[in-house]
Amino acid sequence: MDDLPPIRETIARHGLSASKALGQNFLLDEQLLNRIAALPGDLAGANVLEVGPGPGGLTRALLRAGAKVTAIEMDARCLPALEELSEAFPGQLTVIHGDAMKLDHGAIMGGAPFHVLSNLPYNVGTALFVKWLSGENWPPQWLSLTLMFQREVAERIVSKENTSAYGRLAVLAQWRSSAKLAMKVHRSAFTPPPKVMSAIVHVTPADAPEGVPARTLERLTEAAFGQRRKMLRQSLKGVPGACEALSSLGIDETRRAETLSVAEFVALARTLNTLR
Numbered sequence: 001m002d003d004l005p006p007i008r009e010t011i012a013r014h015g016l017s018a019s020k021a022l023g024q025n026f027l028l029d030e031q032l033l034n035r036i037a038a039l040p041g042d043l044a045g046a047n048v049l050e051v052g053p054g055p056g057g058l059t060r061a062l063l064r065a066g067a068k069v070t071a072i073e074m075d076a077r078c079l080p081a082l083e084e085l086s087e088a089f090p091g092q093l094t095v096i097h098g099d100a101m102k103l104d105h106g107a108i109m110g111g112a113p114f115h116v117l118s119n120l121p122y123n124v125g126t127a128l129f130v131k132w133l134s135g136e137n138w139p140p141q142w143l144s145l146t147l148m149f150q151r152e153v154a155e156r157i158v159s160k161e162n163t164s165a166y167g168r169l170a171v172l173a174q175w176r177s178s179a180k181l182a183m184k185v186h187r188s189a190f191t192p193p194p195k196v197m198s199a200i201v202h203v204t205p206a207d208a209p210e211g212v213p214a215r216t217l218e219r220l221t222e223a224a225f226g227q228r229r230k231m232l233r234q235s236l237k238g239v240p241g242a243c244e245a246l247s248s249l250g251i252d253e254t255r256r257a258e259t260l261s262v263a264e265f266v267a268l269a270r271t272l273n274t275l276r
């Protein structure tokens with residue numbers, strides 16, 4: 001076993017006061033961090049991409065679980081603390097100093113399959129989530145996503161139709177993946193505590209439905225939920241063939257986007273594709 005000091009001590013020794021601008025709220029409870037690192041299953045020998053390791057609380061839990069971790073961190077102040085972790089777990093940790101939004105994650109992971117774990121600021125987390133779930137290549141190179149969000153966003157991701165939380169994020173996360181709320185995390189678990197509660201979402205890829213280009217589905221959900229209070233015949237006006245597709249599927253065009261199940265969105269995208 002390593003003889004690392006508690007993460008709180010590492011933070012104090014490196015003077016890592018949390019930066020508001022970088023959305024930093026650190027997790028210090030090592031038991032909680034071990035539970036988070038266990039969410040994807042056995043990580044011994046597995047490749048893990050961690051985005052935003054900060055002082056390395058989750059990173060050390062992943063390393064202790066035997067993972068081979070590549071960590072992307074934007075804040076240069078955190079690099080010496082991460083370097084110590086690299087020394088404590090020789091050959092297991094690669095640290096990249098940079099903005100995760102601007103990097104090609106597949107290339108960084110050398111084309112090999114990998115799990116993603118991350119506790120990111122809200123805006124960056126959602127943007128990366130959408131990026132990981134988009135695109136025509138499926139199954140993706142990632143094996144699972146284990147991501148911390150503010151609780152309300154996590155609920156949106158796993159929501160079902162006919163609820164106010166249901167929208168683009170739900171359809172994107174569920175049409176060719178399985179998304180579940182894996183753990184609720186109280187705001188007091190963070191230092192400093194954020195204003196809102198958090199939750200961790202765990203996503204694994206599923207089979208992509210046949211004959212449905214991702215771009216068509218993304219375009220449909222953008223249009224439908226862009227005007228979610230409007231009837232589909234109005235909100236989908238700008239999508240050529242959408243009204244025809246609705247009628248050929250027997251979907252009432254006076255319904256609103258939030259009443260359409262993920263399966264209905266998939267059917268709509270498939271029909272639209274065959275009409276072209």
Ligand SMILES: C[S@@+](CC[C@H](N)C(=O)[O-])C[C@H]1O[C@@H](n2cnc3c(N)ncnc32)[C@H](O)[C@@H]1O
Nearest residue numbers: 022024025026027052053054074075099100119
């Ligand atoms: C909420 S803190 C979490 C830190 C640590 N993982 C933990 O759980 O205690 C988010 C971390 O993400 C980093 N970060 C923010 N935006 C980033 C980006 N675009 N690319 C890489 N890291 C980023 C911040 O510097 C910070 O260290």
